[in-house]
Amino acid sequence: MSRFNHKPAWLKAITDTGPIVWGIVFCAIWALVIVGFALHEATLRERDKAYEEALDVNNKTVLSDEVRIRTLLAGLDKVILVVRKDFADNPKMTHQQLMDRLAVLQLDSNIDPHIFVFDASGNMMLMSSRSDDAHSLKLNFADREYFQKQKTDASDVLRVDAPVLSRVTGQRSVPLTRHITNTDGTFGGIVGMSVNPSLFTEPFEQSSPGLQDSRSIIGFDGYTRMRLTRGKIEFTSDVRKSQVFNEIKKAKSGSYTAIAAIDGVKRLVSYRVIDPYEIIVVAATPVSAIEGAYANEVRRFTLVAAVCSVLILLLSGLLIYGVGRQRRYVETQQSFNELIEMVPQSVFRMNAAGKIVWANRRTVDYAGPSEEEQAKGFDWVVEAVHPEDRGRLKDFVIDAMKQQITKESFEYRKRRFDGAYLWYSLQVTLLRGANGVDDYYLTTATDIHDRKMAEERARVAQKLESIGQLTGGMAHDFNNLLAIIVGNLDLVKSNVKVEADSKRLDVAIGAAQRGVGLVKSLLALASKQPLLPVTVNLWVLIERISPLLSHALGQRVNFALKPPGDNVHVEVDEAGLEAVLLNLIVNAKDAMPKGGDLTLGLEVTDGMARIVVQDTGTGMSAAVLKRATEPFFTTKERGRGTGLGLSMVAGFAKQSGGTMKIQSAEGLGTTIEIALPLAQAANPVSTQSKSVIMPNQKAVSTNKLKILIVDDEPALAALVRDWAKAQGHTAVVAHSADDALTLLAVRAFDVLLSDIIMPGQLDGISLAEKAGVMHPAMKILLMSGYSRETATNRADVPWPLLVKPFSKEVLETALGQN
Amino acid sequence: MTSVLERLSFAVVDDEPFMAQLVSDMLSSADVDVEVFPLGADFLRSPNLLKFKTIILDLSLPDIDGFDLMDKLAADTIGVSVLLISGHSNATINAAEIYGRGIGLKMSGALTKPFTRDELLAALVLTA
Numbered sequence: 001m002s003r004f005n006h007k008p009a010w011l012k013a014i015t016d017t018g019p020i021v022w023g024i025v026f027c028a029i030w031a032l033v034i035v036g037f038a039l040h041e042a043t044l045r046e047r048d049k050a051y052e053e054a055l056d057v058n059n060k061t062v063l064s065d066e067v068r069i070r071t072l073l074a075g076l077d078k079v080i081l082v083v084r085k086d087f088a089d090n091p092k093m094t095h096q097q098l099m100d101r102l103a104v105l106q107l108d109s110n111i112d113p114h115i116f117v118f119d120a121s122g123n124m125m126l127m128s129s130r131s132d133d134a135h136s137l138k139l140n141f142a143d144r145e146y147f148q149k150q151k152t153d154a155s156d157v158l159r160v161d162a163p164v165l166s167r168v169t170g171q172r173s174v175p176l177t178r179h180i181t182n183t184d185g186t187f188g189g190i191v192g193m194s195v196n197p198s199l200f201t202e203p204f205e206q207s208s209p210g211l212q213d214s215r216s217i218i219g220f221d222g223y224t225r226m227r228l229t230r231g232k233i234e235f236t237s238d239v240r241k242s243q244v245f246n247e248i249k250k251a252k253s254g255s256y257t258a259i260a261a262i263d264g265v266k267r268l269v270s271y272r273v274i275d276p277y278e279i280i281v282v283a284a285t286p287v288s289a290i291e292g293a294y295a296n297e298v299r300r301f302t303l304v305a306a307v308c309s310v311l312i313l314l315l316s317g318l319l320i321y322g323v324g325r326q327r328r329y330v331e332t333q334q335s336f337n338e339l340i341e342m343v344p345q346s347v348f349r350m351n352a353a354g355k356i357v358w359a360n361r362r363t364v365d366y367a368g369p370s371e372e373e374q375a376k377g378f379d380w381v382v383e384a385v386h387p388e389d390r391g392r393l394k395d396f397v398i399d400a401m402k403q404q405i406t407k408e409s410f411e412y413r414k415r416r417f418d419g420a421y422l423w424y425s426l427q428v429t430l431l432r433g434a435n436g437v438d439d440y441y442l443t444t445a446t447d448i449h450d451r452k453m454a455e456e457r458a459r460v461a462q463k464l465e466s467i468g469q470l471t472g473g474m475a476h477d478f479n480n481l482l483a484i485i486v487g488n489l490d491l492v493k494s495n496v497k498v499e500a501d502s503k504r505l506d507v508a509i510g511a512a513q514r515g516v517g518l519v520k521s522l523l524a525l526a527s528k529q530p531l532l533p534v535t536v537n538l539w540v541l542i543e544r545i546s547p548l549l550s551h552a553l554g555q556r557v558n559f560a561l562k563p564p565g566d567n568v569h570v571e572v573d574e575a576g577l578e579a580v581l582l583n584l585i586v587n588a589k590d591a592m593p594k595g596g597d598l599t600l601g602l603e604v605t606d607g608m609a610r611i612v613v614q615d616t617g618t619g620m621s622a623a624v625l626k627r628a629t630e631p632f633f634t635t636k637e638r639g640r641g642t643g644l645g646l647s648m649v650a651g652f653a654k655q656s657g658g659t660m661k662i663q664s665a666e667g668l669g670t671t672i673e674i675a676l677p678l679a680q681a682a683n684p685v686s687t688q689s690k691s692v693i694m695p696n697q698k699a700v701s702t703n704k705l706k707i708l709i710v711d712d713e714p715a716l717a718a719l720v721r722d723w724a725k726a727q728g729h730t731a732v733v734a735h736s737a738d739d740a741l742t743l744l745a746v747r748a749f750d751v752l753l754s755d756i757i758m759p760g761q762l763d764g765i766s767l768a769e770k771a772g773v774m775h776p777a778m779k780i781l782l783m784s785g786y787s788r789e790t791a792t793n794r795a796d797v798p799w800p801l802l803v804k805p806f807s808k809e810v811l812e813t814a815l816g817q818n
Numbered sequence: 819m820t821s822v823l824e825r826l827s828f829a830v831v832d833d834e835p836f837m838a839q840l841v842s843d844m845l846s847s848a849d850v851d852v853e854v855f856p857l858g859a860d861f862l863r864s865p866n867l868l869k870f871k872t873i874i875l876d877l878s879l880p881d882i883d884g885f886d887l888m889d890k891l892a893a894d895t896i897g898v899s900v901l902l903i904s905g906h907s908n909a910t911i912n913a914a915e916i917y918g919r920g921i922g923l924k925m926s927g928a929l930t931k932p933f934t935r936d937e938l939l940a941a942l943v944l945t946a
Contacts (some may be wrong), residue, residue: 479905480834483931488841490934503886516932708920721922732920739916746913747885 028316032309039305043298050294051268054285055255057210062253065215066272069200071279073176076193077115077158079105080178083115084191087126093117098126114166114173114194118181120187122147129168135436139167150179150190157276162223162236163197165720172197172235174225201226201233211289214260214267218244219241220278237262244271250729257287291335296705346414346424346445348381356381356443363445368417368623386413386421393426400428401441411448418624418635423452475519482519486512514547532627533656535679536577538568538609539602545578546791549585549600557592557615562601568609569679572656580649583673584613587646591617608658608675615671620664630661649674705729705815710740710754710767711783720753723808729815736792737762744774751815753802768799781814827851827869828942831861831887832876832903837931841874841903842888844935848944858882862890870898871925872942877914879903884914892921901941905931 079102085091086101098115107113115128122142141147153159156178163174177192200217216227222240226233243258253272260267267284274281319412340347341361348359356378369380385393400407404774408427415421424445429441486509491503542561550559581600589600596616603610620628623633627648646662649672653660657677664670707724709731711717717733724731732749734740737760740752752771756764768780783802802814828850832838838854845852853870855861858859858879873891877884888900900918902925904911911928927941939945 040905475905477905479931480837481903483933484834484836484840486932487844487934488836491840491843494935512932718922725893730893730921732917733922734916734920739920742909742913743917743920746910747917
């Protein structure tokens with residue numbers, strides 16, 4: 001991820017996480033749709049339920065009203081029928097007779113009916129409520145609507161008419177009437193009863209079930225007998241325009257919704273016609289109340305749905321954010337892990353109890369635990385520590401944990417996969433967990449084997465140096481002794497006449513010669529010469545040091561040489577190559593502890609000289625082979641190997657423009673091939689290392705100088721030498737820079753006077769540079785037939801230049817200057 | 819047989835008596851005169867100095883360095899030729915040979931000890 005990406009975190013979270021986020025968004029949308037649908041469905045269901053409940057309440061109300069009214073009217077009608085019969089039987093019926101009859105009928109005391117009888121003209125003839133002479137009242141009721149209706153209505157049914165104010169009691173009462181039919185069929189008046197409307201209204205007032213707000217009893221005449229609306233009772237209201245009259249034409253009972261003509265309120269209405277009394281009972285619930293009831297439910301549902309939606313959105317947002325965070329966390333974790341895996345250190349993690357819970361790949365690769373060990377956790381990390389260091393290491397770690405600090409620089413040895421112990425430096429760092437509980441320790445082990453080995457090598461090198469100095473001195477004496485032995489034996493041999501004695505002498509001479517070879521090899525090893533590639537006859541070199549090699553191999557190993565068919569010349573540093581061969585031989589010997597065969601061969605293929613060293617030793621495993629040329633990698637026990645051998649060999653081969661190849665398998669021996677490029681031309685051949693033995697340096701008087709003159713022109717060089725000699729100096733001529741270097745290596749001079757342009761690899765400038773390093777106090781003069789710039793191609797050469805031809809005096813002046 | 823006057827004369831300068839004797843013995847087969855000097859100073863003081871055809875010179879002498887001895891020969895322009903012998907490595911003896919030639923001496927070569935009689939005679943262009 002680019003660090004120039006300035007998207008806000010939440011947007012990054014969405015855009016970075018792709019399919020998962022779109023999945024979450026998809027799910028959230030679906031969840032919202034489902035919530036919406038559920039809300040819609042619930043709303044409809046609640047509405048239907050509210051209407052059904054209201055309707056049910058209305059229906060039950062009108063049904064119970066009908067039953068109650070029928071029972072009431074049937075009882076009262078019976079009384080009216082008895083009185084009518086009595087009156088027909090006895091037209092002169094008295095008040096007392098009426099009261100007796102009523103007493104016999106045992107009417108409910110609550111009813112307190114007022115029985116009355118009118119004649120055909122509407123005059124009151126009898127009246128239960130007044131014992132005094134009814135006639136005397138002279139009351140006429142012909143104007144009463146119920147009277148008029150009975151007069152015209154032929155059917156013999158009980159009429160229940162609209163309540164009226166009583167002319168007798170002044171009270172509002174409901175008239176229940178039947179007409180009297182004379183024997184000739186003519187109208188003979190009416191028998192009736194005034195009852196308190198409360199008989200009808202009482203249950204109305206007692207309850208108004210549910211959301212119902214209106215109940216009424218309506219006559220077919222279009223007027224209510226009574227109507228109860230929101231606790232208020234009315235009588236004889238005009239409801240002729242009511243929808244109910246249309247409805248009763250269709251069915252005797254039912255329900256409908258309509259706007260009431262009387263008050264303009266829309267209601268759900270149930271009705272029942274009570275036959276034959278021509279009245280209708282009605283119960284009504286305002287639609288607004290029903291809607292209100294379910295609207296409450298709907299509001300509740302909507303609230304729940306809204307909360308659900310918000311929760312869904314929040315959850316989705318959190319999920320998306322979380323997914324983004326998780327992804328970035330995983331990415332961070334991954335890059336962290338990659339980093340940990342890449343570092344060259346061995347890194348592992350310890351919990352607060354000091355148990356190792358994780359280790360990086362390098363740790364695993366290094367220690368190379370078996371699968372069995374790995375399966376048991378990380379105990380192998382501890383077990384790889386050298387037993388001698390384990391106790392100290394434990395103390396170190398415990399100390400770091402106790403003090404809760406970072407501790408470092410604990411040096412200990414750790415076992416590698418091949419069993420070798422290498423030096424490591426340990427650092428323990430406390431890392432605080434997020435909540436103070438998950439603290440853990442990050443432990444880093446750094447390879448310090450190189451440093452340790454370097455320290456050890458420095459000690460060894462010092463020892464070697466003194467041995468080298470000793471060797472140089474001793475070799476000379478040994479050579480003298482050997483020379484005497486060989487020479488004398490040689491002389492004796494020429495005088496010996498006995499064959500057997502001659503052979504013995506040959507053996508003695510041979511042995512002495514081998515001694516000579518050994519001494520030469522020792523001198524080569526002790527050499528401190530810088531690397532100087534020279535053209536070498538390779539096989540001559542190999543033969544020369546083979547006594548030393550044979551000696552190094554010991555008697556258990558059969559040493560065989562495989563010479564090339566022809567001379568093989570390469571350009572190589574002799575001392576280096578000798579050391580390389582000795583290294584390989586020592587390795588081979590160590591690989592053959594019980595003896596074996598070693599073949600040292602030389603061949604030429606593909607324009608390369610190939611030195612092949614083949615042993616029949618233990619060979620290397622693939623894992624060891626892979627690391628064989630790593631510096632400081634050694635399989636030898638401590639103190640025996642530096643781990644530098646093969647790495648030095650490989651480095652030498654590469655430096656010399658060649659290659660090194662190893663072929664090996666466990667139990668099958670090792671073959672190492674060093675390929676070196678052939679020399680361009682087999683020129684001056686040296687087959688000896690240049691052992692440096694500095695001769696005594698004597699103080700030279702200032703006016704008598706030792707001068708080294710370097711010029712490829714012999715005549716000129718001789719002339720300059722003669723001039724120098726004439727001036728009292730000692731002058732030596734070298735005809736090439738190489739010869740000059742050879743002399744400078746063994747001899748100190750006060751002045752170097754060198755030509756600049758000479759044949760060969762070194763010119764005067766390079767020679768002067770080298771000579772200046774070898775003998776810093778030496779005065780250096782250059783001479784040339786060209787101008788300074790032409791001769792040197794550079795203006796910064798620090799040495800004085802004598803331009804040829806120059807005179808004796810110029811030389812004298814130049815030598816005289818300090 | 820050549821006359822006494824015509825006999826060639828050689829000087830062996832080596833502090834190691836066995837070595838000096840050995841070289842002397844090797845040369846005796848070639849029918850030449852040999853005089854042995856254990857020290858450089860002895861040789862330089864020798865009255866026969868100008869008589870010697872070749873000096874067989876060991877590079878390491880107790881009293882004078884082989885290089886310095888050659889310096890003296892060159893300085894005095896003594897026409898003797900020099901054959902170097904040494905127990906040192908070739909590098910040193912090669913350098914000494916170049917040096918001798920560089921200061922104008924006639925050089926007969928350089929031999930690394932040990933050497934055989936044949937090698938010695940070949941270097942001195944003598945026959946047994």
